[in-house]
Amino acid sequence: MPRLLPYLLLLPATAFLCLFFLFPFVQVAHDSVMRNGVYTLENFSRMAGHWKFSTAFWNTMLLTAVVVPIQLAMALTMASIVTKLQRGRSTILYIFAIPLGISDLAAGLIWLSVFEQSGFLNSLLVGLGVVDQPILLLGYQNTWIIFIAIVLAEVWRATAIMMVILVAGMGLIPKEYGEAADVFGASRWQKFRRVTLPMLRPSLQTALILRVILAFEVFAVVVALGGTQLPVLMSETYHWQFQMQERGVAAAFAMVILAVSVAFTILILRLLHVPKGARV
Amino acid sequence: MSAPSVRRAGNRVFVAGVALLILWVLLPIWLLFVNALSAPAEVTGFPKRFIPSFDLASLSFFFGFSGVIDALWNSVRVAAVTMVLSIGVGAPAGYALSRFDFPGKELFRFLVVMTRAFPLPLLALPLAVMFIRTGLDDTILGLALVHTTLALPFAVLITYSLFSGIPLELEEAAWTLGCNRVQAFIKVILPLAAPGIAASAVFAFVISWNEVFAAAVLTVENRTLTAFLLQSLDVSPLPLKFAGGAALVLPALFFIFAVRKYLFAMWGIANR
Numbered sequence: 001m002p003r004l005l006p007y008l009l010l011l012p013a014t015a016f017l018c019l020f021f022l023f024p025f026v027q028v029a030h031d032s033v034m035r036n037g038v039y040t041l042e043n044f045s046r047m048a049g050h051w052k053f054s055t056a057f058w059n060t061m062l063l064t065a066v067v068v069p070i071q072l073a074m075a076l077t078m079a080s081i082v083t084k085l086q087r088g089r090s091t092i093l094y095i096f097a098i099p100l101g102i103s104d105l106a107a108g109l110i111w112l113s114v115f116e117q118s119g120f121l122n123s124l125l126v127g128l129g130v131v132d133q134p135i136l137l138l139g140y141q142n143t144w145i146i147f148i149a150i151v152l153a154e155v156w157r158a159t160a161i162m163m164v165i166l167v168a169g170m171g172l173i174p175k176e177y178g179e180a181a182d183v184f185g186a187s188r189w190q191k192f193r194r195v196t197l198p199m200l201r202p203s204l205q206t207a208l209i210l211r212v213i214l215a216f217e218v219f220a221v222v223v224a225l226g227g228t229q230l231p232v233l234m235s236e237t238y239h240w241q242f243q244m245q246e247r248g249v250a251a252a253f254a255m256v257i258l259a260v261s262v263a264f265t266i267l268i269l270r271l272l273h274v275p276k277g278a279r280v
Numbered sequence: 281m282s283a284p285s286v287r288r289a290g291n292r293v294f295v296a297g298v299a300l301l302i303l304w305v306l307l308p309i310w311l312l313f314v315n316a317l318s319a320p321a322e323v324t325g326f327p328k329r330f331i332p333s334f335d336l337a338s339l340s341f342f343f344g345f346s347g348v349i350d351a352l353w354n355s356v357r358v359a360a361v362t363m364v365l366s367i368g369v370g371a372p373a374g375y376a377l378s379r380f381d382f383p384g385k386e387l388f389r390f391l392v393v394m395t396r397a398f399p400l401p402l403l404a405l406p407l408a409v410m411f412i413r414t415g416l417d418d419t420i421l422g423l424a425l426v427h428t429t430l431a432l433p434f435a436v437l438i439t440y441s442l443f444s445g446i447p448l449e450l451e452e453a454a455w456t457l458g459c460n461r462v463q464a465f466i467k468v469i470l471p472l473a474a475p476g477i478a479a480s481a482v483f484a485f486v487i488s489w490n491e492v493f494a495a496a497v498l499t500v501e502n503r504t505l506t507a508f509l510l511q512s513l514d515v516s517p518l519p520l521k522f523a524g525g526a527a528l529v530l531p532a533l534f535f536i537f538a539v540r541k542y543l544f545a546m547w548g549i550a551n552r
Contacts, residue, residue: 005461009376010388012369013436017391020403020429027406074301081298094540095302098309101532103490105506109525110312116518120311123327134326156308168544210396217399220492220510227514234401234493241405241497254402265397 025258031251043248047240047256056231057256063147063232064215067154071211074155075162080192082163083170093167100160107157108224112138115149115225138225146226153221158214162207169203170196205272212268213261233257309529316526320519342523351508352527354420355489358504361424362488363481366431367439371477374439375465379448395433403429404494411498418500426494431484438480438542439473446472479542486535490528 035042047053082093099107114120115137122134137145177199181191197204219234228235233253241250315323317332320341342348377385404426408417416422446469454464495507503511509524516524 003382006376006380006382007384009372013373013432014388014391016369016428016432017395020407020425021391021395021398021400024403024406024410025398027410028402031406031409077297078301081294081301090540092298092302093543094537095305097540097543098305098533098536100543101486101490101536103492103506103528103532105492105510106312106490106525106528106532109509109521110308110529113311113315113522113525114308118324118326118328118518120328120330123330126327156304164543171544213397213399217401217493219401220506223510224513237402237405238493238496241408247405247409250405254399254405257399257402261397261399 028251028254028258031248032255035248043246043252044255046246047249047252052231052236056233056236059147059230060216060218060232060234061260063150063154063218064212066151067158067215068208068211070151070155071159071162072208074159075166075207078159078163079166079170080196082167096163097160099157100164102157103220104157104218105220105224107153108221111149111153111156111221112224115145138229140229143226143230146230149225150218150222150230153225154215154218157221158211161214162211165203165207165210166200169200169207172203173199201272201274205268205274208268208272209265212264216257216261216264309533312522312525312529315519315522320517323519323522324517338519338523339526342520342527345520347503347508348505348524351503351505354499354502355504355506357420358424358427358495359485359488361420362427362431363484365424365428366435366484367477367481369428370432370435370480371439373436375443377436377440378443392433392436395429400430401491401493404497408498418498418502420502423495423498423504424488426498427488427491428484430491430494431487434483434487435480438483439477442473442476442480443469476542479539482535482539483542486532486539489531489535 032043033039033041078096082089082096085092102110112119117134117136117138119137121137122131125131126134138149173196177195178191181195186194217234218232219238222230222232222235228239231239233256237250237253237257240246240253311330314328314330314332316338317334317336318329319333319335319337322329322333322335323338373388377389407422407426411417411419411422416425450468450472451464454468455461459467490506492506492510495504496510499507505524505528509516509521509528513521
């Protein structure tokens with residue numbers, strides 16, 4: 001019995017993950033190559049043949065490429081600040097972590113209040129005399145403003161998750177390393193560059209993987225701010241599943257998102273490889 | 281410049297930077313609440329004031345809108361079921377990981393960590409079909425099962441680090457005093473772990489409360505608040521959107537405050 005106990009305790013969680021995690025992924029892979037009961041690649045060719053596909057794909061990639069580096073820099077800054085603080089640490093950490101609990105849809109609506117035509121940005125611009133009357137910011141004429149609004153909303157919403165991981169990681173770095181660097185007269189920047197960053201690799205790895213995958217899943221922020229004017233992979237998946245009732249094509253989209261997610265996970269694992277002997 | 285004045289200037293830059301970041305986080309939330317707490321005419325009017333007029337017309341319009349109360353109630357119910365399921369299934373696993381060494385442990389940890397490398401909301405697509413076959417489509421339980429998949433890895437990781445922090449000796453002492461395993465767990469471990477378990481339950485609640493994609497795919501009649509807001513985005517007037525956004529955000533502020541001590545525990549495994 002004692003030898004069986006751990007397995008008994010793990011059984012519900014394992015069964016749950018098999019049923020609701022592994023099985024659905026097999027199923028979605030299966031759905032993507034199945035059409036009217038025969039195996040075919042038609043779902044993929046319909047997907048790739050649709051005029052919105054490449055726009056959606058590149059929008060998603062571009063958003064990730066712009067958002068994630070900004071977030072990385074901000075999260076490192078915020079984590080350094082929190083680690084350095086002596087007074088008010090927990091208050092500031094709480095404030096920085098607030099967006100962690102906020103839904104992507106709510107984040108989209110928050111930034112909609114800034115960018116909509118009668119919104120706060122226009123109020124500010126008119127108040128400062130930059131423009132004479134409110135301008136339509138989120139219109140189809142200037143998708144680049146929609147893009148910027150989405151970037152801001154994403155950076156605002158999802159930097160907290162990276163920050164929390166990095167703060168945890170910085171807490172694991174032994175103080176002696178920093179002290180040794182001080183003895184050798186390293187500047188703050190040198191200490192950060194040569195001690196903190198290399199020691200932070202495992203946390204950076206986790207933070208980046210998590211964040212990049214969430215970035216490929218961007219959905220509600222985009223819909224709240226841009227409607228259908230800026231298609232991304234996830235909104236197209238939703239569109240095919242719901243409006244077009246084409247489950248096979250939606251599954252094909254899902255496979256594309258899955259493929260880029262796995263590819264980037266492997267890439268990040270490779271790039272930030274932590275040798276076994278070098279772990280804290 | 282002398283060294284102390286350089287340091288003072290550096291400190292001032294540091295304080296300004298912290299203030300700026302705090303403003304960056306809080307200002308957008310403030311603006312949303314300004315909208316939610318102003319009359320509909322002010323919300324659609326121009327120019328905007330940066331201070332709310334504390335007119336509750338927007339909010340009462342939102343809560344009186346057909347379907348909103350039901351959606352809110354659905355959100356609460358789905359999140360509550362998610363909370364119970366993810367703790368009920370996750371906590372035993374966390375306990376097993378912290379207390380036993382056994383073949384297959386690494387495999388299970390791999391399975392849990394792997395869930396993070398996959399875009400989980402996509403699970404809703406194949407499950408929609410499975411749910412129709414089993415009668416779980418458009419039900420509270422069906423959606424809660426998907427949300428539990430999102431919350432379970434966190435529940436396992438948090439409870440794992442929680443139980444690891446409680447010395448095994450305490451349990452052993454209870455055993456030598458005549459408790460069996462279950463009694464020792466209930467009388468000694470559970471009281472110590474309760475606050476952390478509560479925090480991970482709250483976190484599961486938040487994950488479900490905030491989830492949009494799976495909720496929108498899996499519910500039709502019994503929509504949650506996020507699904508309701510998403511699907512009415514292109515038809516609903518601005519005051520409704522902002523009041524809805526505020527209704528989504530307000531609980532989150534309290535939730536994060538409640539779990540702030542445990543924010544780090546959930547990344548425990550990844551750092552080792």
